[in-house]
């Protein structure tokens with residue numbers, strides 16, 4: 588994506604990275620954009636920067652609204668264990684589905700663009716609370732796209748609703764494409780680069796390599812960053828990453844969002860199986876079909892989200908007391924350190940050992956350390972000093 592920017596533009600980019608508030612970021616980004624030459628090679632970058640500017644403008648507007656309490660805010664406070672944004676083309680039944688699943692008072696109407704602001708509701712799946720957010724339609728003509736993207740970027744996952752009677756394959760591609768243009772991807776990337784520029788102190792470049800560089804050395808990365816006048820930063824590399832990925836990470840913050848697809852209005856068609864079979868070829872996400880109207884397969888959504896978001900439940904206990912009824916909800920791969928941190932900061936500092944009952948250990952009550960990986964259903968008892 589990034590091609591031969593002039594030194595002036597590269598230098599200006601650092602200001603964007605260093606900006607703290609959306610206002611500062613917007614100003615720096617405008618300044619950067621003015622020094623990017625207009626040619627084919629920078630087209631994508633300019634498009635991206637223009638979009639990012641629009642997002643920032645919305646963000647600043649939102650902040651004002653929240654401060655003054657005037658206007659409808661697009662910001663939804665996270666509640667429950669995870670937040671899932673319900674997205675899809677106009678009129679596919681998003682509002683009816685959120686209403687049926689959570690009881691949220693949504694506007695359901697037989698014309699498109701009936702929803703004009705997000706509405707949250709709570710779906711309980713086993714002992715987990717999933718916050719679902721109904722949103723206005725996502726489409727190329729939608730005036731809401733920037734703000735829906737903002738919601739999606741902030742969410743833990745997405746529930747994509749399509750209409751079986753409206754060519755769900757084409758609908759899906761459009762939704763996927765719009766999300767991708769804004770830097771939201773639905774498949775896990777092979778690798779990931781995070782560059783944290785330090786604003787204070789001169790610590791130099793620090794690397795954490797939790798994967799590998801495919802076509803470059805760390806020295807090449809150093810040279811690349813120096814072209815951007817970045818001399819103090821923490822660069823984290825996960826999975827398999829190319830030098831282009833590193834440069835791209837300077838600009839676009841691509842975010843992977845776990846998503847599932849629910850093909851709605853199954854009550855309207857006869858040969859649903861044939862349609863779903865064809866759709867499966869063009870979509871590699873978990874797919875459910877059903878009807879918000881009749882309720883078909885609505886009860887499968889909680890489980891599908893639980894699996895796709897790779898959630899696990901951990902029940903904590905103190906010695907000689909029963910485990911908590913409400914689990915901690917974490918991601919697969921979480922460790923005792925994550926469990927301890929979510930209980931209390933000092934739990935990590937004063938940690939001695941943990942005892943576990945559950946799938947992650949060989950026998951009940953086994954003692955483990957901070958790096959032990961927990962599994963769904965584990966009961967954890969943490970022992971600390973003092």
Ligand SMILES: Nc1nc2c(ncn2[C@@H]2O[C@H](COP(=O)(O)OP(=O)(O)OP(=O)(O)O)[C@@H](O)[C@H]2O)c(=O)[nH]1
Nearest residue numbers: 678679680681682683696697699700701702879880
């Ligand atoms: N037959 C049938 N109609 C449905 C189903 N789900 C929703 N509808 C109808 O589809 C229309 C749109 O429903 P909404 O829930 O408002 O759709 P939406 O996706 O929220 O629409 P926008 O907010 O405008 O994007 C309404 O007339 C609903 O009654 C379904 O499963 N089957």
Ligand SMILES: [Mg+2]
Nearest residue numbers: 681682701702
């Ligand atoms: Mg709606």
